[in-house]
Amino acid sequence: MTDAEYDLLGIGLGPFNLGLAALLDGAPADLDVRFLEQNPEFNWHEDTLIRGTTLEVPFLADLVTMVDPTNPHSYLNYLSEANRLYDFYFYEEFFIPRREYNEYCRWVADSLSTLRFDRRVTDVDESDGVFTVETVNPATGERDRYTAENVVMGIGTKPHVPEELSDALGGSVFHSASYLGRRDRCLEADSVTVVGSGQSAAEVFRDLLERRPENGYGLDWITRSPGFFQMVDGKLGHMVYTPEYTEYFYGLSQETKDELLAEQDLVYKGIDPATSAEIYDQLYEQSIGGADVDVGLLAATEVVDIGDIEGEPGHQLLCEQREEDEAFVHASDAVVLATGYEREDPPFLAPLEPELARDDAGRLSITEDFRLRTALDGEIFVQNAELHTHGINAPDLGLGPHRNAVIVNRLVGEPVYDAAPAETFQQFSVDDFVRERGARRPGETTEAPSPD
Template identity: 50%
Template sequence: MKEESGKIIYDLIGIGLGPFNLGLAALLEKVPEIDALFFEQKEQFSWHPGMLIEGATLQVPFLADLVSMADVTSPYSLLNYLQSHQRLYKFYFLERFHIPRTEYNAYCQWVAEQLDSCLFGAKVLDVEKHDGYYEVKVFNQKSRQLERFYAEHLVLGVGTQPAVPASLEGKLGDSMFHSSEYLNRKDRCLEAESIAIIGSGQSAAEVFYDLLEQQTDYRYSLDWFTRSKGFFPMEYSKLGLEHFSPDYIHYFYQLPQYKKDETLQSQDLLYKGISAETISDIYDLLYERTIGDQNPPVHLQAMTEIQEADRCRNTYHLKCWQWHSEQSFSRQAEVVILGTGYKPVIPSFMSGVYPFIDWDEQGRYQVERNYQLKLKPPYKNDIFIQNGELHTHGIGAPDLGLGAYRNAVIINTITGKGIYKIDSRNVFQTFSTKASAERVTV
C-alpha cells in the first residue's frame, strides 16, 4: 500500500467474495507485503443458499477447502474449523471424504468473519483505469454512502450466473425458476399438483431427489426432462480426476483456441454429470416406491428439449421435442424448475475498462497462464480472473480443488516471489508428448 496525491493505493482489490476470492484473502494473511481489500454486495458470505439441501454434499474432497491445497499449515483450513468447533472427532468418526454443503458454507462464513480485509454490504458500482492504478467506486449499503478506493491490481471473483434457455427467459417467476432459487421457492413446489424439472446435472438431480422423497406426503406428479443423451454419472475415476490438476491446466493452456473449444465440448461428464451416489439414491427410492405394482406419478425422459412453455391460468403447457426419435409431445406442469447450469458473467461495473481489455473473437476474456487478463496496450496494473477462464485454462476453472492453486499463482505473480510452492508434477499420467519425452529423458 502506498500514498499518492492524497490517495491511499492498495496493492490489490478483490471484487466478489465467493470461495475463490475468500480463499485468496485467507492466503494473503501470511503475505504482509500485500495490502488488500475485498468487496461483496451481500451482507454476509452465502454460497448457493438456494441449493443448501439437507443431505447434499460437495462434489470434491474436504481438502478442497479455501487454503489447504496451497498451505496445509494455514489457520483457515477446514480441519482447523472443525477443531475450533469441537467437531474434529465427529468428523473423524463420520469417515467421509465429502462434507455436507451446509457445513462448507458454515466453514466459509467462519473464515470470512475473521478477515478484516473482507467487507460485506459493499456493492461495486464502477471501475476506472488511471495511470498507475484503478479507481473502484463502492456503495456502502450500511452507511448509504458512495466511497472510492484505489488499487494497483484487481481480482475479479464475481463468479457465474444462472443459465436459462432463451425461449424461457421471459417467463421466469414464482412458478418457473432456476434451481439456484429452489429452497426459496420450495413452499410453492409443495403446493403444486405437478412439477417438471429440466436438466441433467447434479443440481437437477438433487432437486428431483428432494421432491421425490416428499412426493408421498404432497401427492404431486413429478417429471424430469433433459436434452442430454441420458441421466449419466459424472466421471469420477481416479485417473479421470487428474484432469483437475495444475498439470492438465498447463497442457490445456498450450493448445490452440479452436482445439480448446472442441475439447471442452467432449468433456461434459468430467464436470457436468450426476454423482453416482445421487443416481443410486434416486434409483433405490424409485424401486422401493414401485413394490407391489405401485405406479407413482413419476416420469423421467432424456434426449428431450423443452421448446416452448405457454402458461394457461396456473399451468405451463410444455412443448417437448425428443430429438433422437424426432417426435414432439406435450406435458403440463404447475411448477417448472430449471436445473440448466450456469454461465460466465462479464460485470457491468467493468464497462469503463472494457476498451482496454483484449477480447477474443467470441467476445471472451483472453487470459494469460498466470490468470491475468490480456490488456491493450500492455499495462503494468493487472486484472486477474477467478472462474472466468474455462475457455483458456480448461475444466478445472470452476473446481474448488484448484482454487487454492490459482490463488497461489496470483500471489506469486503479484509479489514476484515464490511465496507459495507450485509443484510441477502432481499426477501419474502425462498429457503432452513433450512432457512424456522429457520424463523419458530424465
C-alpha cells in the same frame, strides 16, 4: 510507487476470492488488501444447500490446504475450533456436506478483517497504474470509492435461463438457484417438472422424489441431454484435476482447446454417481408392491416454450423430442429450471473495454498466471473466468488454492507459496512422456542408460 490506497482490491466474494483473502492473511508480505462483496454476509449458493448434498471434491479441497496445509484457515482447523474433530473422525466420509462447507467458509470470513460487505461495484477505471473502484450499498444507497494498484475479479456466474423460457419466470416457474426459497410452491402443487440435466437438476429431483409420497404430487424430469448420465468418475480420470493438466491445456492451440471442452462435458457436468444411485434406489423403494410412483423421466427432449393454461393455475410446456423429431405439450403446476449457469463480462468493466484484449470469439484474453491481457499499467486478475484458456479446472474448488498461490506470488514478486505443478502418475504432453519414459520422436535415437 503510486498513490493507491491498496495493493489489491478483490471484487466479489465466493470461495475463490475468500481463499485468496485467507492466503494473503498468512503471507509474509505486507500488502494492503480489501475484498468487496455486494451481499450483507457470506453465503455460498444459499438456496441450493439441500440437506444430504455434498461437495463433489474431497474435504482437502478447502480454501487453503492444497498449497498451505498448516494454514489456520483450513477445514480441519475449523473442525477443531468448532469441537467437531471427533465427530468428523467417526463420520468417515471424504466428501463433506455442502451445508458444512458453507459454515466453514463463513467461519473463515468472520476471521478476516479485509472483507467489506454491502459493497456492490458499479464502475472500475484506471489511470497511470491506479484503479478507481466505485461502490454502492444496495440497502442504503451509500457510495464509496477505493483505489488500488491491482484488481482481482471473483464475481462468479449467474443462473442461465434459455431466452425462449425467460418470459415464464415468476411464481411457480423458477431457476434451481432459488430452489430452497421456493420449494413450498412445489410441495403444494399437484404436479412438478424439473427441466435440465447435471448435478443441480439431479439434486432438486432427488429432494422432490423423497418428499413426493407425503405430498402426493406427480413428478417429471425432462432433459435435452441424450440420457441421465453420470459424470466420469474414478481415480485415474481425476488426475486431470491438477495444476499439471492446467499447464498442459494452456499450451494447446485455442482451436484444440475449444474442441476438447466440447468433448469433456461429462468430466465435470454430469450427475454425481452417488446422487444417481440414490435416485434410482428411491424409485425402486417407492415402487415396492406394485405402487405407482407417479414419476416420469424423459431424455433427448427440449422444452422450447412455457405458457399459462387459460383459466387454470398450471403451465403448459411445449416439448420437442429430438431423436423422434416429435413435439408434445406437457402440463405442470410448478416448473424448476435447472438450466445451468453462465458467465457474463461484468458491466463495471465497460470503462476499460478499449484496453482489454480479446480472442477471435470475443472472449477475454488471459495469461497463464490468470491476468487479463490489457494495455493498462495495473493488473486485473480473474477467478473462474478462464475456462476457455485454462480448461475444466477453472471452476474446480480443489484448484482454487493453486490459482490463488500463483496470484499471491505474482503480487509479492517472489514465491511465497509453492505453485509449481506437482507431478502425478499421468503424463499429459509428449515432452513429458519422452523425458520420463525414455521414448523418442521419429528420427531421434535413444541413448542407452549409463551403468551405475
